[in-house]
Amino acid sequence: MLPLRGHRAFLTTTCAFLCATLLLPCRAADYVQTNTSHTPNYELLPGISSVPAPVTVAPDQDWMGIDGAWNTFSLRVGSSQANVRVLVSTASQQIWAINDMACITNVTDPATGEIVEFNTLDSQCQDSRGYLYNTSNSDTWRKKGFYQLWIEKNLGLVGNGLYGFDSVGLGLPGEKGPYIENTTVGTLVTPNFWLGHIGLHPKPTNFSTFENPVPSYMTLLFEQKNIPSLSFGYTAGAQYHDQTVLGSLVLGGYDASRLIPNNLTFIFAPDNERDLVVGLVGLTANTTTNQNIDLMKRDDVTLFIDSTIAEVYLPVEICEAFEDAFGLKRDEATDLYLVDDALHQTLLAENPSVTFVLGQKYSTDATVRITLPYAAFDLEASPPYRGLQNKTRYFPLRLGNNPNEWVLGRTFLQEAYLTVDWERQNFTLSAVDWTFGKPAEILPIVSPKYAVSNDPPGPRKRLTSAAVIGIAVGGGFCFALVMCAIGWCFWRRRHKRKLEAIKAKYEAEVAAAAASKKHAATPEEHATSPVRDSTEGRTVFPKAELPGISAVHHELSSGVEEKGSLTVNEADGTERQIYEMPGDMPVLQEAGGRQLSEKETMVVRERIYNGIDPTGTPDVSPTAHDQSRRLVQISPSEVSMVSGRLPTDNVSPITPRTPRDGAFLEASDTFFQLPPYRPRDGRRTETDDAPLSPISPLEGSTDTSRRRFSYES
Numbered sequence: 025m026l027p028l029r030g031h032r033a034f035l036t037t038t039c040a041f042l043c044a045t046l047l048l049p050c051r052a053a054d055y056v057q058t059n060t061s062h063t064p065n066y067e068l069l070p071g072i073s074s075v076p077a078p079v080t081v082a083p084d085q086d087w088m089g090i091d092g093a094w095n096t097f098s099l100r101v102g103s104s105q106a107n108v109r110v111l112v113s114t115a116s117q118q119i120w121a122i123n124d125m126a127c128i129t130n131v132t133d134p135a136t137g138e139i140v141e142f143n144t145l146d147s148q149c150q151d152s153r154g155y156l157y158n159t160s161n162s163d164t165w166r167k168k169g170f171y172q173l174w175i176e177k178n179l180g181l182v183g184n185g186l187y188g189f190d191s192v193g194l195g196l197p198g199e200k201g202p203y204i205e206n207t208t209v210g211t212l213v214t215p216n217f218w219l220g221h222i223g224l225h226p227k228p229t230n231f232s233t234f235e236n237p238v239p240s241y242m243t244l245l246f247e248q249k250n251i252p253s254l255s256f257g258y259t260a261g262a263q264y265h266d267q268t269v270l271g272s273l274v275l276g277g278y279d280a281s282r283l284i285p286n287n288l289t290f291i292f293a294p295d296n297e298r299d300l301v302v303g304l305v306g307l308t309a310n311t312t313t314n315q316n317i318d319l320m321k322r323d324d325v326t327l328f329i330d331s332t333i334a335e336v337y338l339p340v341e342i343c344e345a346f347e348d349a350f351g352l353k354r355d356e357a358t359d360l361y362l363v364d365d366a367l368h369q370t371l372l373a374e375n376p377s378v379t380f381v382l383g384q385k386y387s388t389d390a391t392v393r394i395t396l397p398y399a400a401f402d403l404e405a406s407p408p409y410r411g412l413q414n415k416t417r418y419f420p421l422r423l424g425n426n427p428n429e430w431v432l433g434r435t436f437l438q439e440a441y442l443t444v445d446w447e448r449q450n451f452t453l454s455a456v457d458w459t460f461g462k463p464a465e466i467l468p469i470v471s472p473k474y475a476v477s478n479d480p481p482g483p484r485k486r487l488t489s490a491a492v493i494g495i496a497v498g499g500g501f502c503f504a505l506v507m508c509a510i511g512w513c514f515w516r517r518r519h520k521r522k523l524e525a526i527k528a529k530y531e532a533e534v535a536a537a538a539a540s541k542k543h544a545a546t547p548e549e550h551a552t553s554p555v556r557d558s559t560e561g562r563t564v565f566p567k568a569e570l571p572g573i574s575a576v577h578h579e580l581s582s583g584v585e586e587k588g589s590l591t592v593n594e595a596d597g598t599e600r601q602i603y604e605m606p607g608d609m610p611v612l613q614e615a616g617g618r619q620l621s622e623k624e625t626m627v628v629r630e631r632i633y634n635g636i637d638p639t640g641t642p643d644v645s646p647t648a649h650d651q652s653r654r655l656v657q658i659s660p661s662e663v664s665m666v667s668g669r670l671p672t673d674n675v676s677p678i679t680p681r682t683p684r685d686g687a688f689l690e691a692s693d694t695f696f697q698l699p700p701y702r703p704r705d706g707r708r709t710e711t712d713d714a715p716l717s718p719i720s721p722l723e724g725s726t727d728t729s730r731r732r733f734s735y736e737s
């Protein structure tokens with residue numbers, strides 16, 4: 025009896041020990057995966073009877089941020105299940121949480137200015153930044169090192185994060201949400217990003233060229249069979265409607281009750297750092313005194329949908345149109361359109377509503393209209409946002425100097441519902457349905473691994489005729505291609521003959537010139553350059569017959585002309601190379617909206633039908649082709665190594681002092697130092713080096729009324 029009891033005691037102890045040390049698996053086991061076989065619009069593949077049900081991430085009940093008021097979502101990070109409140113990032117693939125060092129401060133006596141308390145935790149800051157993640161409280165935290173944050177560097181939002189791996193669950197502690205045990209977590213101090221985020225992009229993180237790409241959070245959820253596909257539906261929610269409407273985030277599906285359906289499907293742009301791109305077809309405003317004010321002062325505008333940032337970044341011409349129409353003034357110091365009380369009253373009286381008409385030229389004529397009321401733009405910024413000293417109303421419009429800065433941020437997603445299918449590389453934007461009290465209607469988006477999509481039964485008839493037209497157009501296109509090819513063959517033959525004639529002529533000339541010693545050098549130059557140029561022109565030319573492709577090659581690849589002969593494969597190599605080099609990205613964006621759309625179409629087409637993945641790496645891994653191409657390593661190192669592993673733990677992720685030189689990190693004493701906040705903008709780089717006064721995180725707190733939040737609902 026005794027040995028048995030001993031045995032049992034041993035088992036109990038072991039179990040308790042296991043549960044204590046491996047708290048996660050125990051907790052994770054709490055989550056019961058539910059599958060569904062109700063997949064409208066998708067036909068399950070043979071042998072598959074059910075797929076994981078989409079996951080609805082419940083929003084928190086409050087609104088946070090220093091650049092407006094945004095509804096957050098809760099995550100549980102680490103073995104201690106630290107609750108952090110985060111935003112949603114459609115551009116990032118990582119989980120970001122605010123490092124506990126972000127809110128360490130020295131308390132000064134306001135009268136004497138002397139420090140009365142050293143290095144204390146500022147609880148207002150802690151609440152304002154969506155609670156902190158203390159890595160030393162997590163047994164499962166595995167530190168990786170300091171890396172550049174990378175995303176949003178186009179907008180000057182640079183900084184470093186302390187990266188590592190830890191467990192991340194969806195929802196509040198105690199809630200039974202899916203759980204990933206070992207995923208990339210970036211911990212931040214920089215005030216450039218006030219709150220953390222949950223990254224929804226499926227691209228992997230490449231910490232360095234020498235390491236395997238680390239799968240994204242979404243990919244892990246999918247591989248763990250928690251979600252039916254790499255896809256999501258998201259809208260930011262809005263405080264300003266009659267009833268406060270919280271945000272909505274569905275992973276692996278979308279909430280059909282939150283949107284007004286339309287039949288426009290966008291396809292991805294080829295750059296995986298800027299893939300959710302829409303064309304701006306129209307931009308108008310109505311006020312109480314003026315109807316149909318045209319704000320569309322530039323017509324090649326493509327906008328990247330990115331929930332990571334708050335504002336809407338538009339080209340200078342359009343910003344000026346806004347200034348003229350609404351009397352907005354840009355504040356030089358902060359680069360924000362600050363709204364004082366007088367202007368606020370005027371704007372309330374004028375009550376402007378702005379309508380974005382969005383489409384995708386050259387892939388469809390359909391457009392979608394999203395109207396934002398003034399209330400959507402009536403935001404409040406708090407210090408230390410962009411160096412502000414006081415809480416101020418602002419109009420979330422920002423100046424984008426380059427096409428790669430034009431963004432539709434979270435402001436826009438208050439009125440738009442975004443559904444993205446990463447695997448099929450398409451997305452939809454819909455106006456939000458504000459009907460209050462509609463029950464949620466969560467519909468799954470099912471991965472091509474599990475199902476084929478079929479058209480909804482209703483509009484099938486209409487779509488069939490569309491399909492007929494599509495086939496006709498497609499057939500016509502093929503015919504045109506064949507004709508072009510034949511034409512080119514003839515042309516090439518004739519051209520070759522011509523070239524030979526020219527060559528012969530040159531040879532004769534060279535021979536003649538050689539006779540005259542005086543001009544010996546000149547003909548030699550001539551003899552090589554024009555002939556070589558024209559032969560190269562000939563080898564490059566075939567590509568030029570497909571306008572889209574030629575645009576890609578000519579604009580993007582500097583290497584094309586240097587390479588002697590261009591086989592198809594080599595050209596593709598060049599493409600890949602280009603998308604892998606971040607430095608080349610802006611070139612892509614400099615192209616007009618029209619060309620970009622063509623490029624998008626062509627590149628996507630190429631990727632789908634020819635199996636060429638311009639955004640992928642050479643197929644080194646055997647899995648490269650098994651999965652959806654999107655899953656293959658797509659981009660440059662999403663997080664590029666800053667300066668390697670650092671010698672000590674006590675290092676501060678300081679905003680790079682010399683961001684253009686690739687940024688370096690600096691070792692400090694025991695604590696992270698808060699970098700002086702520098703408003704950064706392409707236009708103001710000269711002044712960047714003049715440090716503004718450091719802003720204590722204390723000042724960063726928002727009003728305390730928002731601070732308290734109880735978990736019970």
Ligand SMILES: *[C@@H]1O[C@H](CO)[C@@H](O)[C@H](O)[C@H]1NC(C)=O
Nearest residue numbers: 057059072073074075076249
């Ligand atoms: C849920 O669906 C997936 C995909 O079809 C399948 O692999 C898994 O076994 C299912 N799980 C359950 C609990 O039925």
Ligand SMILES: *[C@@H]1O[C@H](CO)[C@@H](O)[C@H](O)[C@H]1NC(C)=O
Nearest residue numbers: 124125128145158159160161
């Ligand atoms: C983080 O946790 C460690 C260990 O519990 C503790 O010593 C430290 O003070 C915490 N940091 C903050 C900022 O609270």
Ligand SMILES: *[C@@H]1O[C@H](CO)[C@@H](O)[C@H](O)[C@H]1NC(C)=O
Nearest residue numbers: 128129130139142143695697
């Ligand atoms: C607090 O003051 C000490 C001594 O001046 C300094 O070393 C430390 O960096 C300060 N901490 C912060 C968070 O500013």
Ligand SMILES: *[C@@H]1O[C@H](CO)[C@@H](O)[C@H](O)[C@H]1NC(C)=O
Nearest residue numbers: 166189206207208237238239
């Ligand atoms: C966690 O994931 C990283 C990156 O994929 C990997 O290098 C590491 O070995 C994993 N750790 C554990 C404990 O599985």
Ligand SMILES: *[C@@H]1O[C@H](CO)[C@@H](O)[C@H](O)[C@H]1NC(C)=O
Nearest residue numbers: 309310315316377378379395
């Ligand atoms: C603006 O006013 C015009 C004319 O009354 C109307 O046709 C249009 O729909 C209005 N646009 C918005 C966004 O309300």
Ligand SMILES: *[C@@H]1O[C@H](CO)[C@@H](O)[C@H](O)[C@H]1NC(C)=O
Nearest residue numbers: 285286287288389390391483
């Ligand atoms: C789909 O788009 C076309 C073109 O804009 C439009 O004529 C048609 O009414 C739309 N159909 C639906 C169901 O919205």
Ligand SMILES: *[C@@H]1O[C@H](CO)[C@@H](O)[C@H](O)[C@H]1NC(C)=O
Nearest residue numbers: 357407411412413414415416
């Ligand atoms: C901030 O507000 C305070 C008090 O209202 C005022 O004295 C100060 O001048 C303001 N600072 C700025 C930069 O506007």
Ligand SMILES: *[C@@H]1O[C@H](CO)[C@@H](O)[C@H](O)[C@H]1NC(C)=O
Nearest residue numbers: 289443445448450451452477
């Ligand atoms: C993506 O394309 C598929 C197939 O054409 C379509 O069924 C689906 O609705 C599209 N998804 C989105 C989010 O637009």
Ligand SMILES: *[C@@H]1O[C@H](CO)[C@@H](O)[C@H](O)[C@H]1NC(C)=O
Nearest residue numbers: 230233235236237659660661
């Ligand atoms: C990312 O990682 C893969 C696999 O290790 C590697 O082949 C590729 O070159 C890396 N990409 C970049 C841009 O570093």
